[in-house]
Amino acid sequence: MPTETSASARTAMRGAWIFIFSPVCSRRWCPSCAAMSADAAIGMARRVVQRRCACCRGLRRPRQRYRIHARLKPLRRRHFQSGFVIASNAPAPRRRTPPRHANNRGFSRCVVAGDAPRIAVMFRGSVPAGPPCDRNVPGPGAAYSGVAMRSAGARRRARKRDNAVLRDRSPSPQCLPAEPRRATGRRTMMSKHPQQPQHRRLAVAVFMALAVPAAALAASAAHAQQAAPDAASGQLDAGDVARTLDKVEVTGSRIKRTAVEGPSPVVVITSEDIRKQGYSTVAETLQTLTQFNGDVVGGEFNASSTQPDAAFLNLRGLGVGYQLILLNGKRMTEYAASSGAASTGVSVGSIPAVVVERIEVLNGGASAIYGSDAVAGVVNIVTRDNWEGNHLRVRGGTTTRGGGDTGQFQFSGGKAWDRGSVTYAFEQLNREPIFSWQRGNIIRTGMNAPGNAGSNRPTFGLDTALMDAGYNDYYWLGSDGRLLYAGDVDPATATAALEHTCRSLGRNYFPMYGSASAARPYACGNANYYDGDTLANKHDKTSAYVSGHFRFNDALEGYGQLLVQRSRSEAAHRTSMYLYNAGNAHDVDIGQFEYWRALDPNDIGGAPMRVWDETTISANAGVRGTLGARLDWDASVSLSRDEMKSSWKQLMTDRVHRYLFGEALGEVDGAPLYRIDPSVLFGPITPQQYASMVDTIRNRNLSQTLQAQFVLDGALFALPAGDAEMASVFEASHSKYELRPDRRSLGTYTGADRTFNHTGVSGGGPRDRYGAGVEFRIPLLQRVVANVAGRWDTYDDISDVGDAITWQASLEWRPFDNLLLRASRQTSFMAPNIMWLYGEPVTNYDDYITNYYLCRRDGLDLTTTAGLAQCGADHHESAWYVEGGNNRRLHEETATSNGLGIVWDVTDRLSLSADYWEITLKGKSQYLDTATLMSENASCLLGKRVDGTPVDPNSGACAVYLAYVQRDAAGKVTGYFLDAINQAGVRTKGVDASLKYAWSGGRFGDFSLNAGYSRTLGYDVQVAAGDPWQDYMGCSYSATYSCGNQPLAFRSRSNWTLGWNRGDWSASLYGYRNGARVNYQASAQLPSYVQWNASLSKKITGNVRLGVDVTNLFDRYGPRDTSMTWYPFYQNIYGIQGRAVYVNLDVDF
Known part of the structure; x- marks a missing residue:
């Protein structure tokens, strides 16, 4: 007999979240089950499933029979106001089309009836009461699990009542397929999009349901057998739903949670975003993010002769090594080449765009979670996994001024089955160089005559x-x-x-x-001396990728990824x-x-061309499972390796x-x-x-990191406001770095056949690291959550680094469903650059030293360009110098960072966020350059700077600068020493803001706008303890206003993307703005720079799309800096490519 639903029960349902679970019938949809108290929600679910699911139409093909294909986009368009969505905790192989943004993504959800997979139909708002459900009828809707009440007591009472009704119920055999339970791949994601009250929240719920960790589903065999009857009968309450369907791991924390936005701001870039911006590589996209406002090697295209394919990032202007770079949550090794005896860092140039599913940028310190390097933030590159179908992309284009011809071929796909899946990808990228003669009108226009x-x-x-x-x-x-x-x-x-x-x-x-x-x-x-130089190197890259997971049994799952890239770079100098x-x-x-x-x-x-052959390997393998019903575990081993071989014709x-x-x-x-x-x-x-006069020299460099990791996470105990959760991690890694130049180029080589005018950089050594950490997430109140974390790390190398302990505390407060207030404070640390520890001393000759001491002693005004020019003409000197060496005196750098932020979902279609941040870094490692050393040495000798600011010759900074320069009695430089030192500190602060808006233009299509803005409010440096803080906001590369190796590039940056979709047509307009910056001589401001990219595409057939991309739409170049008196006469941060046009062809099959 049908069970009556009381009026009081219906009233309690109003305004609540209602979850309805069921196995999927293998033969037909049972229509009688739609008649229950939430018939409106069930009706919507029924219509969607009947439209998409083959089994509901009576088809009996084996693989179609148990799948429900319900795209999120049609649901959003149709059910915005009702708040309806379908989610599943079954595996989620992707559709053949590439994924869109997390809030507008196409999914294909495989749902198999059995002990665990279920459909969750969620309906938020006032639920219209309908006819009671006949619970004796098996099939979809046969088991109603209850209502997610606001209080824990209400949930327990509802659970007890439902269990009494549903106990010992089993589904009809005709509605259950005899298929084994599917394994689910555990995946880590994070998104910058806030928790939304209606359609955004529902989109997030679907995504989180599909990305639920496999450990939560791969329960122990005994537990699975015990749970099977209950699952088959649909016995799962709303509290369990929140635990199994809505929680994901967000980078910045190893604890899975239901809310996407957390205590630290996160930026997410999807593969679709990269295509919309018109770029071909990961580096091009990341380097236009507003938070990356520091100078880097490479820029638009890398034309370096020492780091040919390096694509570094510089978050908050602290330097290339102050953000942790992860690939699928695992550390990447450092780039296998150094710039002279200076530092190196992790390059993202080895990550092909074809393997990227999304890139997640955490803005804020996270050493308490990840260890060293996570001072300014974390960049996590997540590769594709659990795909189904195949995709082919062919892209070709060139620059309108010549050079830079680009061809790109991408193939990706995957296959999923009941116990696992495999995903594969291949990319070939060829890019021709840009020579100086091809941009002669840019670098020479307005120059002085010969x-x-x-x-x-x-x-x-x-x-x-x-x-x-x-x-x-x-x-x-x-x-x-x-x-x-x-x-x-x-x-x-x-x-x-x-x-x-x-x-x-x-x-x-x-x-x-x-x-x-x-x-x-x-x-x-x-006049032709520079003509043969490459402003952008030639690149040929071949990449292959495979990933997969396999469920051995209900209690154990294995997974792995492998990425290999072979590249050749060529540069002429x-x-x-x-x-x-x-x-x-x-x-x-x-x-x-x-x-x-x-x-x-x-x-x-x-x-002459220089050639670099580079091979990068990133591998990760592990197993995961569960401990009881509350804890998940994951054990993995990862390898990151970068090997580079170079050769060129060198004068002997x-x-x-x-x-x-x-x-x-x-x-x-x-x-x-x-x-x-x-x-x-x-x-x-x-x-x-x-x-x-030349001979071929050959060099070999190697950088490698091997890491083992074990993670345990889950719920500890229940509190009135929810479960207290924890995560712990144990790590051990071994790294090594080797620079092995041709022996004839070493400074210690005395043979007659030694290299002429070239000294190779050598060195190398090992480093072992061990770490352990724990974090807790504690719901203090219904809308207030506290997060605390602590971590211990220790390093075993030749430096003075010992143990490092870091901590983190944050608070999240949601006074309303659409408003989040957050605050955080954390400590971070960074171990010394391994190149600075193991690099061998290099003896070089500097043929152009400007003796600022003699210039200032003679009364020249170095605050003017005329005075600087006269200084260079009157006191041009040459000297030998020693660079680098085993600097064991370096110790770890420590940092404290704070953050305050707000995320406000103004409407269903409009979201705003704003965050204030500040970082104080102590003991920052700084590699001295010649210009900095000579300028600071002169100030210490004279007791004041060029602007008249007093300088204490007895200060700690002057002790370093005076000891590193040798002079004769007349004041001329006879030699000097360049090395890395620990400065007293750096402090910087700023604000980030973002806007997201979507609207419908009716018959004109759908529109979206995403915009971001970052501004640095202060950047101060203290060279030695007790010295005054110096304002570096307006400094440049100039020796009289020096900032060392990596000054702050821009005070402000902003970017925006305007999207449009109408039927088979889609278009996007992407732009970014770099704010004003000081010129080289710090004598004037260079104006801001704005670049626009445009994309337009049309679906030709059901699986073929043709598109056109134009980068640098208006063919703009960076502002000319007439105070920069040497080639190439422009700041490389702006790039020299100019306008480029590409044609794309995408095919799904």
């Missing part, structure tokens, strides 16, 4: 000159073929005299002046021959000398000497003695002659 360098204006080329060791004057080639001492030449005829020398060198050489006020030229410049004046060459007539020679790439057969010392100077006549103080032939020194060099 023959005059001007004041703080770029010159066209590098000089060719012969001078004595004392740097007193130059020697030219006289008309009689003999050396001509430039000091004896009448200034009135100097230009004509030098023109003869320049013509003898070859084409495109011209006389150069040291400054606009110089009375006569001093050397020969070459100018060739120069410098023979330095430190006793390495003598002439019988002029004594010790120095020789400079700039080679025209057109004369030597083109600029013995061959250069033999060609330029002939055979040595003897030695002077251990240095060779020659009789110089002026016709050779100042004569043209053919490709054959150049080839006789």
Whole structure:
């Protein structure tokens, strides 16, 4: 007999969440079960399932019979006001189409009747009461689990009442398939989108239901057998629903929770977002995020000759190593190349776009959860998993100014079955280089004419000159073929005299002046010297990826991912021959000398190409399961490896000497003695002659991290406001770093065949790390949740780093369903860069040192561009220096960060968020550069800075700067030492804001707007303890206003995406703005820069889509900086690509 539903029970249902569970009938939909108290919700579920599910239409194909294909998008359009959604805790293989945003994503949910998988029909709002349900009828809706009451007591009473009615009920055999229970892949996700009162919250609920960890579903065999009858009869209450369907793991915490927004702000970029922005790579997308406001190597396209494929990130302007980079929640190893003896970091250039499902950026410290490096935040790149179907994408395009031709081929797909799934992907990316000559109109327009360098204006080329060791004057080639001492030449005829020398060198050489006020030229410049340089390297990348999971039994599941990428990068760089004046060459007539020679790439057969072959491997394998009914466990081992081999044609010392100077006549103080032939020194060099002076050198670098991890998480006990939950983690890892250059390039190599004008960077060593942490999530009140975490880490290496203990505390308060207030405070730490610990000392020669001490002592005003130009002309020096070495004095850096934020869902379609953040970093490691050292050394010697600010010569900072520079009695630099030091501290603060809005234009389509904004409110540096804090907000690369290696690039950044969909058409307009920044000499502000990207696509057939992308729509370049007086005469943070047009073809099958 039907069971009557009382009026009081119906009243209690109003305004509550109602969950209805059922197995899926294998033959037919049982219509009589729709007649129950929530018949409106069931009716909607029935219509959707009958429309999508093959079994409801009587189809009996094995794989279609048990699947319900219910896309979220149609539900949202149709049921916004009712708040209806369908969720499932069964596996979620994807549709053939790529996933859209988490709140607008197509899902295909496999639901199999049996002991665990169920459909959850949720209806929020006033539920219209209907006819009572006949619970004796099996099939969908046969078991009503109860109402999710607001109080725990109400839930317990409802559960007890329902259990009494449903006890010992079993479904009819005709509605249950004889199929085993499906395994569910555990997945980690985080989303920046706040908990929404209606359709957004429901979309999140669906997504969380599909991403439920496998450990929660892979219960022990005994528990599964015990639960099977109850599950089959639908015995699951609303409290259990919240536990099994609505909880996911959000990066920044290992505890799964129901709310997407938490105590720290999170930005999510999906694979669809990358395509909408018009980009081909992960790095291009990440580097336009508003929070990444620091300078990095690479920029738009990397043209580095030492880190050719590096794509670093710089969150909050702290540096490339101050954000933790994860791949599927596991650490990535550092990039296997360094820039000189300076630091390196984790590069995202090895992650192909085809494998990315989403990228999650946590803004805030998280060392208490993840350990070292998570100072400014965490970037978690989540790869595809549990897909079904195949997708093919072909993309091709080029820049409108030439160069940068790009071809991209992507294939991805997967297969799912009852006990597991496999996902695979392949990508081939080929990108041609951009040469300097292809952007000559950009880097030369407005420059001074040949023959005059001007004041703080770029010159066209590098000089060719012969001078004595004392740097007193130059020697030219006289008309009689003999050396001509430039000091004896009448200034009135100097230009004509030098023109003869320049013509003898070859084409495109011209006389150069040291400054606009110089009375006569001093050397020969070459207008084509930079033409063969690559502004963007050539890249060829091949990537392969596979992932999967397999359920061994009801209690155990295995999983794994493997990503392999092989890439080749090629770059061309100018060739120069410098023979330095430190006793390495003598002439019988002029004594010790120095020789400079700039080679025209057109004369030597083109600029020589350098080649880097890189292989990256990321592997992860593990098993997971449950302990009882409350705890989940996960044990895994991961490997991240980056190996790089490089080679190029390098000038060799013995061959250069033999060609330029002939055979040595003897030695002077251990240095060779020659009789110089002026016709050779100042004569043209053919490709054959150049080839006789070079040989191939080969280098090998390796970076590798092996990590083991065990995680235990779940509910501990019940509190009045909910369950108290915990998560614990135990980690151990072994890392090693190796730099193995060609032995002939080492500074310690003394053979005659050593490399000329090139010193390789060597070093390497191991590091072991151990860590353990625990965190708790405690509901203090119904709408107030506290989170606390603590972690211990220890490092085993040659540094002074010992144990590090970090903690974190945060609070979430939801006064209303659509409003979240959050606050957090945490400590973080960062271990010293491994390259700074194990890098071998490198002896180099700096041919251009500006002696700021002598300039200021002579009364030059270095706050003006004219004074700086005169300083460079009057006090240009050369010196040997030692760079790097095993710096065991470095200790860990510690940080404290705070955050306050608000997330407000104004309406169903409008969401706003704002967050304030501040970070105080102590003991920040800073690698000294020449300009910083010389500027600070001068200030310490004179007792004040260039702006008059007093400096204490006895301070800790001055003790370092004075010890690192050696001078003679006249004040000239005789040598200096560059090293990494622990500064006293850095403190920075700022705000982030975001807006999300969606609206319908009726027959004109649907529109969406996402916008973000970040502004740094302060950036101060304290060099040594007790020193005053210095404002670095307006500093640049200039030596007089130096910020070290990575100054803050922009005070403010913003981006926005406007989307449009109408039928088969879709379009997006993406833009970002970089705020104003100071120029190189810190003498003026450079204006802001805005770039627009546009995308348009149309579905040609049911599974084919054709699209066009245009990046840098208006062909804009960064603002010109006339105070930057050397090539390439622009700030590389802006890039040089210009407008690019791409055509895309997407096919699903």
